[in-house]
Amino acid sequence: MTAGYQIVVLGSVVPDPLQTLEPVATPQGPALKNEAMLPAVLDPWAAHALFEAANLAAKVPGSKVTLVSLGPKAKLQQVMMAVAQKVPLELVALDGPAGGFTDAHEVAVRLAAAVKALPGLDRGRLLLFGGWESASRGAGVTLQLVGERLEIHDQFQGVDQIAVQAGGALEILERVEGGKHQVSVVAGPPAVLGWATGSLPEPKNNPQIGMANMRQVMPALQRAPAAPVGTAGVEFLSVAVPKAQRETRIVKDASPDEIARELVEWISQD
Amino acid sequence: MASPAVNPALDALRTLPGDDVRQIMWRFADRYDVQMLVQSARQVARGPVARLVAAGGRNDHDWTPRKAELLAAYDASGITAAFMEPEEGGFISGPKNLALALAAFELAWVDAGAATGALAGFLGLSPIHEKGTPEQRRHYMSLAVPPKPGEERKTWRxxxxxxxxxxxxxxxxxxxxxxxxxxxxxxxxxxxxxxxxxxxxxxxxxxxxxxxxxxxxxxxxxxxxxxxxxxxxxxxxxxxxxxxxxxxxxxxxxxxxxxxxxxxxxxxxxxxxxxxxxxxxxxxxxxxIEAVFRRTRVTVGVITAAKLLSAIEPVIRYQRNRFRGAEQAAPGSIRHDLGIQQREDALHRLVEVWATGEAAASLGLSTARLFDELDPLDRRKDALLAAQGIAGARATMKWMKLVERSALEYLDLAARPRGAADEARFRVLGADEMVRFALLDAQANVLCPATKLWDTGHGATVLREAVSLMGGYGITEDCPGFLGQKWMDSQLEATYEGPEAVQRRQLSVTMTAPLFLAQLRGWARELRHLASSHPGTGACALASAMELWLWTVTYLAGATDADGERLVQPARQGVSFKLADALAWLCASRAQILDAVALADGGAAALGDALPGTARFLADLCHVEAARAAGEVGRICAELVHGYNRHPAWDEEGRRACWSAVDAEALEGIVAGLAGCACDQVEGEHHPEKEGPCASCRGITDFARLRVKMDGCLTGAMLAKDRAAEALAHVMIPEALDYPA
The missing domain is CATH 2.40.110.10 (Butyryl-CoA Dehydrogenase, subunit A, domain 2)
Structure with a gap:
């Protein structure tokens, strides 16, 4: 690998997880209550992918990270004020809804087209990163669909680690049952990697990185084309937020054994 | 769907104002460098700072290792470098008053001491930044900027x-x-x-x-x-x-x-x-220190403003959750869903806290922006003076007088219809940088101390109200949002960098400068115009209050007390300081209205169909605050206008001012109802049971007219408060605070 990787990260915004997310019907289809007004963050799964991408790019000279994001332009801009300070990146923005009710196939068509249109795209260097899951109502299939549309057949999901081997092969660790990983080796790009959490902490904000990124990010946001993805005619009959159950007891001076026993009992209830 | 279809009422506040709203109101929507600084400062505040406070880090006077870790966090996030120019290792070009004020705002949202700690380094550097030699600036700024990656050195503090x-x-x-x-x-x-x-x-x-x-x-x-x-x-x-x-x-x-x-x-x-x-x-x-404090005092005011606004979310959550879990508050009941918010008083008081916070933030941040515009002009003025060989206080003052005369001419032309000749002159003066400098300088001389005085002094009083809205919880370390500490902290903010008396003293000197008074008259006209284009903001009430204040200043300048002593003189702080207090209310309310109008006019793209409700709510808060400001101004002006006259007694002179009951009865027979015009009637030696005849308004009828007019302008203010209260009871808030508490 002499010229470095072209790492394309697919990821968009989701409402800040502290907000109350209430599904509602709107004339445009199902949505979250007050979604446009809720503060947003970069989807945490996509964020893991982005941080891993930047980490890999830093290790392999000549690599470049491009974040391709389909979401409301105004929200993307707000989120980029924090995200763009964390890692060096280029942004390709598509202005469209990102509420979790959009159809994965429609989204994949737009994203794949945006990736194909990247200047100087070289399949021999292309690594397509994204979240294995999504904090929105993601079907967990968008990344695979984009990969298929780009005719990338080496796809890995639940990735926690990637290592470049001598000769350019990539060793990839995917999550399997019991906290174990499946180890795969792929000859090299192109490949699709759907990241789990990885192992990297969230990088601290660095305004110098932010200022360097912003010279490209702001124009990219300004010229973001409309991407009016919809629900593909799907009618939602029922939508509900998973119920959070919290049973809190305040007990002083409980021993670790007592706490452990109680946890085991609770887990064994089902 | 599990939830019924919801079509949010177009004219209702939906969520607490977010970054998109604030960037428009506080005019940094086009400043991504500042937006990034805000995000970085917020991450530090709601991360390491909040964790330290929650862990009891404040319960120690010493500078502990954990507190020292915050310095590294400030360095890593860019807060430390925000003060420096890019060539010195910073990342923000040009004046940084707004940027630093917003960084302080974010830190103070969680802990004002953290904001002070982060900014005190800037205060130490400011003398060098403002007046240091080029060598001193270069040397100390480069030492104080955090090291770049790979650079091995300690950051100087x-x-x-x-x-x-x-x-x-x-x-x-x-x-x-x-x-x-x-x-x-x-x-x-x-x-x-x-x-x-x-x-x-x-x-x-x-x-x-x-x-x-x-x-x-x-x-x-x-x-x-x-x-x-x-x-x-x-x-x-x-x-x-x-x-x-x-x-x-x-x-x-x-x-x-x-x-x-x-x-x-x-x-x-x-x-x-x-x-x-x-x-x-x-x-x-x-x-x-004049050059330094002139800027840094504004930031101190912004710190208190941030704390006021930070109190809203925890208080709403406390009020709504207050009865949940009780047998009498079954899910679905009003008591369960609204908690204390089913009571009007709780909502009205929180509206007042919020309105004060908005006004305080608007005043502080608009003043910071003003300094951003003023700073380069100030430097160009210095260069111009040097080029013209003008040096020394007296020569500079003489030159400044000439510029001020031009600035007054410009304001005069701006206030009236202009013919072709006037228009040409108006354009020339409008394009003159030094005229602009003089106008801004006169404003800054008032707005800086007004921010420090009002935001911190009145802010401390209102923070106490916020604490009281949390009940006993408010004065515990467990209070969400650390409100008890924030209240206590505000007393220091009101004190350092010049306590309230110092700010009042400065205001008492600068507020009567002709160039400022002329601009204040222009502000009143501007508010009338806004009241016409944006009704419901309280702009008209505020304009009336400004006119009352201006009348009072003019009247008091020539007035004496009951003993013939002049009312306006340096030692008579009972007069000048009160006028300063009143002016600070006016400045704060005006700044709030201008920010709300900026959102209403420019928020459509960012807020979409949520704009009308958000703008309506913020306008209602403006109306509430304008009414409060007008009330304060009316009270203060009335005290000053009437308070230095001796109250009439039932003596010979006092009785002469009264009608006799016999005359009143006779006149009533001629013109029915005429007797009702009499303030007091006496009958022989008998007089009404009170201190003396009521004081007349002779000589100050204009004051009475303006006061009555202003009182009438309060029409609708309580309706605005009711609407804002209703919005507070339904606004969507997050499930929990986004920082540990």
Missing amino acids: AAFALTEPIPYVGVDTGMLSGRIRVAEWQDGAEPVLQVEKRGRFITNMGFASFVTAAVDSGDPRIKGSCMVILEEGDPGTFDRGTPTRKLVHQLSSTTDPIFSLRVPASRIVGGYTVKDGVIVPNFDHSTI
Whole structure:
């Protein structure tokens, strides 16, 4: 690998997880209550992918990270004020809804087209990163669909680690049952990697990185084309937020054994 | 769907205002450098700062290792470098008043001491930044900027040492006991100076690497006062002193240091010249601290404003959850869903807290923006004066008078219809940078102390209200949002960098400058115009209050008290300070209205169909605050106009002002109802049971007319409060605070 990787990260915004997310019907289809007004963050799964991408790019000279994001332009801009300070990146923005009710196939068509249109795209260097899951109502299939549309057949999901081997092969660790990983080796790009959490902490904000990124990010946001993805005619009959159950007891001076026993009992209830 | 279809009412506040709303209101939507700084500061505030406070980090006067970790967080996030120019290692070009104020806002949202700690370094650097020589600026800024990746060096931290122990503590920044003397001066060599300075309540002293200290000459070979840079490694004593046992702002380091150091004369801030064997500093300490405090005091006001706004979410959550879990509050019941918010008083009081926070933030941040515009003009003015060979206070003042005359002419032309000749002159004056400088300078001279005075002084009072809305919970360490600490902290904010009396004193001098008064008249006209284009903001009420204040100032200038003593004179602070208080209310309310209008006019793209509800709510808050401001102005002006007259008594003179009951009865027979015009009636020796005849309004009927008009302008203010209260009861808030508490 002499010229470095072209790492394309697919990821968009989701409402800040502290907000109350209430599904509602709107004339445009199902949505979250007050979604446009809720503060947003970069989807945490996509964020893991982005941080891993930047980490890999830093290790392999000549690599470049491009974040391709389909979401409301105004929200993307707000989120980029924090995200763009964390890692060096280029942004390709598509202005469209990102509420979790959009159809994965429609989204994949737009994203794949945006990736194909990247200047100087070289399949021999292309690594397509994204979240294995999504904090929105993601079907967990968008990344695979984009990969298929780009005719990338080496796809890995639940990735926690990637290592470049001598000769350019990539060793990839995917999550399997019991906290174990499946180890795969792929000859090299192109490949699709759907990241789990990885192992990297969230990088601290660095305004110098932010200022360097912003010279490209702001124009990219300004010229973001409309991407009016919809629900593909799907009618939602029922939508509900998973119920959070919290049973809190305040007990002083409980021993670790007592706490452990109680946890085991609770887990064994089902 | 599980939830019924919801079509949010178009005219309702949906969520708490987010970044998109604030960026438009506070005019940094086009400043991504500032937006990034805000995000970074927020991450530090709601991360390491909040965790430290929640872990009890404030329960210690000492500068602990955990507190010191915050410095690294400020460095890593760019807060420290925000003060510097890009060529010095910073990332924001040009004036940074708004940027630093917003960084302080974010930190103070969680803890004001953290904001102080982060900003105190800037205060220490400010003398060098404002008046230092190019060499001093280059040297100390490059040391104070955090190291770049791969660079091995320690970040230098600055402290600012002005205040001293008794007898001069807090008395007058013009008096100093710190002394500077010539220790050694060899022919052709740089003089070496001996500096003796004791500081009191000096922030950052627990870790500062260098100090900018104010000292006076103790040697005939040095003229006047100056500021001097003292470094930790200088020969002599650099004693950090004992930590101050503060009850507040414990996340900043404060001690009473002692310095006895030898330093080269090149450490005099701004440099010096030698005249007839005497070292003459280029700037005395007063000139430097005026330039410094003029800017940094605004940030202190913003700190209190942030705390007021930060109180809203925890109070709403507390009010709504208050009865949940109780047997009597079954899910679905009003008591369960609304909690204390089913009571009007709880909502009305929270509306007042929110309105005050909005006004305080708007005042502080608009003043910061004003300084951003003023700073480059100030430097161009200095360059122009130098180019014209104008030096010295008297010559500068004479030049400034001419510029002010042009500025007044410009305001006069702006206020009336203009013919072709006038229009040409108006354009010339409008394009004149020095005219613009004079206009902004006159505003800054008022808005800076007004921000510091109103935001912190009134803000502290309203923070107490916020604490009271949390019940007993408010004064515990467990109170979400740390409201109890925030209230206590505000007392320090009202005190440092010049307590309230200092701000009132400054206002009493600057508020009657003709150039400011002319602009205030323009503000009143502008508010009437806004009231027409944006009804429901209280702009009309505020304009009426401004007119009442202006009338009162003019009246008092020629008025005397009951003993014939002039009411307007420097020693009569009972008059001038009260007028200053009233003016601060007007400034705050105006700034709030202008920000709400900016959102209403420019928020459509960012907010979409949520704009009408958000704009309506913020306008209602403006109306609430404008009514409150008008009430305060009316009360203060009435006290001043009437209060210095002696109350009539039932003596000969007093009785002459009354109608006799017999005359009143006779007149009533001629014109029915005429007797009702009489204030008082006497019948022989009998008079009504009260102190004396009611005072007449003779000579001040204009005041009575303006006051009545202003009172009438309050129409609709309580309806606005009711609407805002209703919005508060339904606005969507997050499930939990986004920082540990």
